[in-house]
Amino acid sequence: MSLINPISRLFLVLMISGSMVLSGCSYIPWIGGDNEDDLAFEEDFPFDDEDSGGFEDGRSASSDDDDFFAEDSQGGSDDAFISDDGFGDADDGFASIDPRTDKKELQGDVASLQTQQESLISKVRELEEILGSLGPKINATQERLEGSLSAVSGQSEYLEPEVEELKLQVARLNDEIARIKATKMSRAKSGTKQRRKARASTPPEYNQALSSYRSGNYDESILLFQSLAVGSPPDSLKDNIEFWIGSNYVKLEMYDDAITQFETVINSYPMGNKVHDSRYMLGLSYYRKGESSKAVEILQSALKGNPPAEVRGKITTQLSEIQ
Numbered sequence: 001m002s003l004i005n006p007i008s009r010l011f012l013v014l015m016i017s018g019s020m021v022l023s024g025c026s027y028i029p030w031i032g033g034d035n036e037d038d039l040a041f042e043e044d045f046p047f048d049d050e051d052s053g054g055f056e057d058g059r060s061a062s063s064d065d066d067d068f069f070a071e072d073s074q075g076g077s078d079d080a081f082i083s084d085d086g087f088g089d090a091d092d093g094f095a096s097i098d099p100r101t102d103k104k105e106l107q108g109d110v111a112s113l114q115t116q117q118e119s120l121i122s123k124v125r126e127l128e129e130i131l132g133s134l135g136p137k138i139n140a141t142q143e144r145l146e147g148s149l150s151a152v153s154g155q156s157e158y159l160e161p162e163v164e165e166l167k168l169q170v171a172r173l174n175d176e177i178a179r180i181k182a183t184k185m186s187r188a189k190s191g192t193k194q195r196r197k198a199r200a201s202t203p204p205e206y207n208q209a210l211s212s213y214r215s216g217n218y219d220e221s222i223l224l225f226q227s228l229a230v231g232s233p234p235d236s237l238k239d240n241i242e243f244w245i246g247s248n249y250v251k252l253e254m255y256d257d258a259i260t261q262f263e264t265v266i267n268s269y270p271m272g273n274k275v276h277d278s279r280y281m282l283g284l285s286y287y288r289k290g291e292s293s294k295a296v297e298i299l300q301s302a303l304k305g306n307p308p309a310e311v312r313g314k315i316t317t318q319l320s321e322i323q
Contacts, residue, residue, distance in 0.1 A: 202234075202237065203228065203233065203234075203237075205224060205227070205228045205231075206225075206228055206233070206237060206240075206241070208224055209221050209224030209225045209228060209244070210244065212224060213244060213247065213248060213251075216251075218248040218251045218252050219248075219252075221244070221248050222245055222248045222249075225241050225244055225245045225248070226245065228241055229241045229242070229245075238269070239265050239268070239269035239272035239273070239274045239275075240272075240273075240274055242261050242264050242265050242268075242269075242274075243261070243262070243265050243274040243277060243278055243281075245261050246258045246259075246260075246261025246262045246265070246278070246281060246285075247281065249261060250281065250284065250285055250288070253288070255285045255286075255288055255289040256289075258281070258285045259282060259285050259286070259289075262278040262279075262281050262282040262285065263278075263282065265278040266278050266279060266282070275305075276302065276305065276307035276308060276311045277311060279298065279299075279301070279302035279305065279307070279315075280299070280302055280307075280311055280314050280315050280318070282298050283295045283296075283298035283299035283302060283315070283318065284318060286298060287318070287322055292322050295318075295322060296319065296322055296323065299315050299318055299319050299322075300319070302315050303315055303316075
């Protein structure tokens with residue numbers, strides 16, 4: 001049994017070595033060449049036949065393996081290993097990658113993100129504080145608005161009857177204004193008719209006496225007006241007759257007689273159309289007579305009587321002359 005085992009081992013080694021030399025270790029002979037599960041030892045163990053010269057003994061293969069791992073263990077540079085595989089050579093178009101540089105860049109990015117995050121957190125806290133401080137103010141403002149609205153609604157309910165009353169008063173005033181306008185229009189029409197009748201009923205003696213006054217024939221004008229007054233002149237002309245007689249006396253410098261005529265017009269015909277003119281002429285007569293203080297008193301009283309614009313201008317001019 002001791003001789004059979006060494007012989008069988010030698011036989012197996014020879015068969016394996018011969019088959020590997022002849023076929024390039026494409027399959028294991030004891031499994032069979034026709035089996036589909038052959039193992040491709042050439043791909044797993046690429047050795048150069050020319051350098052090795054075949055497996056004459058087991059020592060050559062092991063020495064190659066030792067040389068391969070020895071180069072790696074003796075501190076062969078990473079660049080040499082990458083160059084053998086074709087990744088480290090610059091001519092292949094791939095740049096070398098430095099892990100330390102990538103690590104520093106990542107650390108910088110992380111630090112920047114952390115800074116931005118802290119800034120955002122601080123801003124969020126500031127906004128939360130602002131919102132917290134605005135909350136009471138908003139509530140107080142809302143309460144004031146509600147109080148103001150309630151007060152306004154109460155006042156509107158209180159003022160509503162007064163507004164309605166004012167509307168009624170405005171309506172009544174509008175009606176009154178319309179009525180006054182209508183009355184004024186009717187009075188204006190009736191006054192126009194009366195003036196037309198007066199003109200139509202003016203006697204020729206009146207026009208003749210007035211024409212004599214305007215022509216400067218004062219004595220003749222006085223006689224014509226006096227003869228007209230003795231007759232039965234129209235009532236609308238009686239105050240005019242007395243006024244023009246007094247005006248003739250002023251032209252003749254008979255101021256006492258003129259004062260008597262103008263006082264008659266003022267006292268006897270206070271609603272006549274010559275009352276304002278008579279007050280002016282009365283003041284003028286006193287001034288021409290030499291009684292300036294009396295003239296100023298009469299003229300100032302005449303201004304208080306709200307005379308027409310034409311007469312007011314005459315009175316103001318005369319007062320400025322006296323004063």
